[in-house]
Amino acid sequence: MTNAIIIGGGSGMGFALARNLLAEGMDVTIVGRSASRLAAARAELEPAERGEISTFEADLAREEDVAELFAQVERVDHVAVTAADASGVYGRTADVATAIARSVVDTKLLGAWLIGKHAAGKVTGSITFTSGINAYRPNGSNTIMAAANGALASLAYGLAIELAPMRVNVISPGWVDTPIWSQLGMDKQAAFAELAERLPVRRVGTPDDIAQAFLSLMRNGFITGTVVHVDGGHRIT
Template sequence: MSDAKSAVKSDAKPDVGSGTVSHGTVLQGQRLVVVGAGSRTGQALARAASAAGAAVVLAGPDPRKLEWTAGELSGPSEVLALDLVDERSIADFAARVGRFDHLVSTAAIPANGPLKDLEAVDVQRAFAAKVIGPLLLAKHLVGQVSQNGSFTFFSGVAAWRPTPARTVMATTNGALAFLVQALAVEIAPIRVNAISPGIVDTGSWDGLGADKEAFLRGVAERNPARRVGCPQDLLKAVFYAIDNAYVTGTVLHVDGGGRLA
């Protein structure tokens, strides 16, 4: 078996919710808002943050998923509805959430497909979730973040390596990368950063069925890191962005060098 294949075998099938990464006292006693807490990555982040001693606010449009996530946490949590497509929902959320230390948003509404098949409403929703929503979160919540607080948003490798049928994804992720720079200047000293994942096996590729292993093996063989990502790679990056008070306006690429492959 090749080294690349071995890497896929060992790294591509992690326990998404294990939260085994040690985060020390980064979030001990802190209040963390997780937007998109119903997603696999959001769930993993919420579990890890809770285990690290944070009080977690779970936000998203589907209360059922949020309640399920809350049931998995070891510490205090709160569930609040939030729809990034609707500014009224964002304003209502701001009125209810109160003070907090850090916000991380994994939210996205993909609008993938060939250019000829794209519908304007789907493109607009994709921009609302990935670009306009984060901007409005900063607008409505900046006065409620602690002095040493931060916003962290999720971009993605598609912005740096666009592929056919992923034009909207590439554009929204790229726009977010520039947004965090602008916000970092405008709302300073509150810090604003982005995490840009590459191919990470959070379970989102399970739909490939029998083709999944070959796909991940191919990614590992091309990546300079010679493996695909696991959820713990993303958690480490998020906690770094939260903890390092000298990092702002930055995109942390967690892609195994995939944007260079």
């Protein structure tokens, strides 16, 4: 039986990926910080699915949590990481609290490094991290998130060499309609409408667009050390 751990699987892109994997009969563990959010996600996923769903409470920014997560794993086929907290990060650099910037780096970049450290030797297939379009198309806000996203690519290249033959990749999403937008304190509908007009595909992304890209990277044993852009053409506009 194939299995997967999705860190950030309680909502958004990670949740969509969990639903797809469970429907294929894979066993899935979703990981997040909030027990109640995980329980709600599990209740939503459980009834219709063929694989088994379990939950694990952990903060990716805390080494003891990441170590504990992988200590209880003997072998896992795939690890997907979608975790990020954007609270307080939207705005110009001068206005963003330094503590927020540190927590972005702790979760997105050091958290990914901690996974490389503690999952080594236990993953048979792939690890896929999630970065984001702002690493390639900065917009004058979220600059620390953009920097962490950019650095994630270098981390993945390094881990792909170091931890081979396990494969390590990054998905860089464009704008996708998920709960993370409620943390940004902006008019989501207006921003989406404006962007959709500019994008070659004429729409923003869905969580399932990203889940499908994760599935491809999990299945294709010849892809490692790369960034896959799933952004509706945002990077080239």
